[in-house]
Amino acid sequence: MTSSSSPLLEVRGLQVRFGDKPVVHGVSFSVDAGEKLALVGESGSGKTITALSLLRLAGDAQLAGQALFDGRDLLALPEREMRGVRGGDIAMIFQEPMTALNPLMPIGNQVAEVLQLKQALSQTQARAQAVELLASTGIPDPARRARSYAHQLSGGQRQRAMIAMALASSPKLLLADEPTTALDVTLRVQILELLGDLQRQTGMALLLITHDLNLVRRFADRAAVMEHGQLVEQGPVHEVFANPQHAYTRRLIGSVPRRDVVEAPARAAQPLVETQQLQVRYATPLPGLRGWLRKGEFVAVKGVDLKLLPHHTLGIVGESGSGKSTLAQAILGLLPCDGQLRIEGQAWQQPATRNSPANQALRRRVQVVFQDPFSSLSPRLTVEEIVGEGLRLQMPDGAAAERRQRVEQVLADVGLTQLQYPGLLQRYPHEFSGGQRQRLAIARALIVQPQLLVLDEPTSALDVTVQQQVLALLQRLQKERGLSYLLITHDVEVIRAMAHDVMVMKDGEVLETGPVTQVLDAPRHPYTQRLVAAASVA
Secondary structure, three states: OOOOOOOOEEEEEEEEEEOOEEEEEEEEEEEOOOOEEEEEOOOOOOHHHHHHHHOOOOOOOEEEEEEEEOOEEOOOOOHHHHHHHEOOOEEEEOOOHHHHOOOOOOHHHHHHHHHHHHHOOOHHHHHHHHHHHHHHOOOOOHHHHOOOOHHHOOHHHHHHHHHHHHHOOOOOEEEEEOOOOOOOHHHHHHHHHHHHHHHHHHOOEEEEEEOOHHHHHHHOOEEEEEEOOEEEEEEEHHHHHHOOOOHHHHHHHOOOOOOOOOOOOOOOOOOOEEEEEEEEEEEEOOOOOHHHHOOEEEEEEEEEEEEEOOOOEEEEEOOOOOOHHHHHHHHOOOOOOEEEEEEOOEOOOOOOOOOOHHHHHHHHHEEEEOOOHHHHOOOOOOHHHHHHHHHHHHOOOOOHHHHHHHHHHHHHHOOOOOOOOOOHHHOOHHHOOHHHHHHHHHHHHHOOOOOEEEEEOOOOOOOHHHHHHHHHHHHHHHHHHOOEEEEEEOOHHHHHHHOOEEEEEEOOEEEEEEEHHHHHHOOOOHHHHHHHHHHHHO
C-alpha cells in the first residue's frame, strides 16, 4: 500500500561511521504511510545499523545525511525531542526478545510503563490497557501472562509481548529487526500474520530488517537490498524477485539449500544407532508440603524408537520444546535415559557422564556440532588448541608435531588454510565470521575421526548464502568420510536437502517417521502437514 503524498520517512544520503571506519555509505530510501518496506541483506551489510541510526541509537556513531520523518530531520533533532520520537511516533522490535525484555519486571508492567510514559495513563489504566494489548497480539490468558516474567514465556509469546510494547504508543512507523529469526517455522507464520493484521488495523508503516527472503516475498510491499553498507537495489517485491538486477541480489535469491547426497545407501546394514522405547525424564518440584517429601516427574522424551544406518542422515524435525535436542543429548551420552540405546551395538556405561575407558572409546565415535559456534568455541583458546583438543584427550601420547599436522589437515578439509588465513592456527574465534566459526566447530568434531556427527541446528544462526556453503560442506564430508548424521532442526528445507529419513517430534513423542520424500511430500499426521505448509510460506 503506497501513498501519492510525500513519504512518511525519507532517508537521503545516510552515512554512518565509527571513528575513521565508514559502515553505511550514502543510503537513500523512503517509506510511505501504511507501507511495508523490507531492508534485506546478510550480517554485516549495514541494515541494522541503518535502522538504529534513524533513532540515533547507534552508540558513538558519526551520522551524516538526512532522515526526514513527517518533515523533521531525525538526525538533527535535539535529544529532548528525539526522546519523544523513540517509542512514540517510531517504535522498534528487537531481534532477540529475551535480551530486550527486562528479566526483573513482569511483562504486563513493562507494557504498562510505556503507556504511562507515552500516553500519560494512570497506573490502573495502564495495567488494564496492557492486558488488552497483550490480548490483541494473541497471547492466551493475557491477564495471567501479564503477571509472568520473560523467562516464563515461550519464544513466540516473548515476541508477542515485544510487539505489544511497541504498539503501546500507537506509532506511525514500526522498525522490526529480524522479528522471526529465532522462532520456529509455524510461529514465524503466526507473527507475520499478526504484524500484517495490526498494520492494516492501525495504518502504521513498517520497516522490516531481515535476511529471510521467504519472509520478504510473503510480507513486504517493496524491498531494498544492502551489501557492505551500500544500497544496491530496491523496488517492488515482485519485480526484485522476478528480475533481480544486481549480482548480489541474484546470489541471495539463489541461495537455497540444494540436495546433493548419496540417495540409496544399503538399508540392510546393521544400524549405527538404535533405540527402543527411549525415555528421558526430569524430576520437577511439587507445590506445597508435597514438595518436601517427593518430586514430580516430567517426561521430555517418550518411548522413542529409531534406527540410523551407516552413511545415512536421519533428520529430526519439530518445534522448540518437542524433545529433539533432549533426544540428541541422550544419544550423546550427556543425559541419563531409560530404554535401550546402542551405538554400533554398544551401550553407554551408566552414568554415561562417567569417563570410563569404554565410554571414552564410544565418545570418540560420536561427536557434536552445536547451533551457535560463537558460544560453543572457547574465546580464550587459539584455533590450534580448539581443534586439537580432542586429539590431546584421545591420544595424549601423540607427538606435538603430528597433532599439528592433523589439525592443519582437518582445517584444510573444511576449507580453512594458512594460505587463505595467515597465522590461522594462532587466531581466536572472534577473528572469524559466523560461517568460518562453524567450519572450525566441524573441524573440532572431525579431528578424532568419528562415525556419527550430531548436528544440532547447525545452520540456523547463519545467513542464507553461508548456510548453503555449510550444508554443501557437510554433504561433501559425508561422501568423502562415510559419515552418518543425526540432524536436529526446525527447518524443513534443510531436512529436504540433507536427510535420507526424517522423524517428526512433538511434545516428546514421534508422530511420523520414514523416508524424507515420503514424509514431506505426502505427510500423514496433521502436525506434519502444518509444518510442511508453514515452511512453504514462512
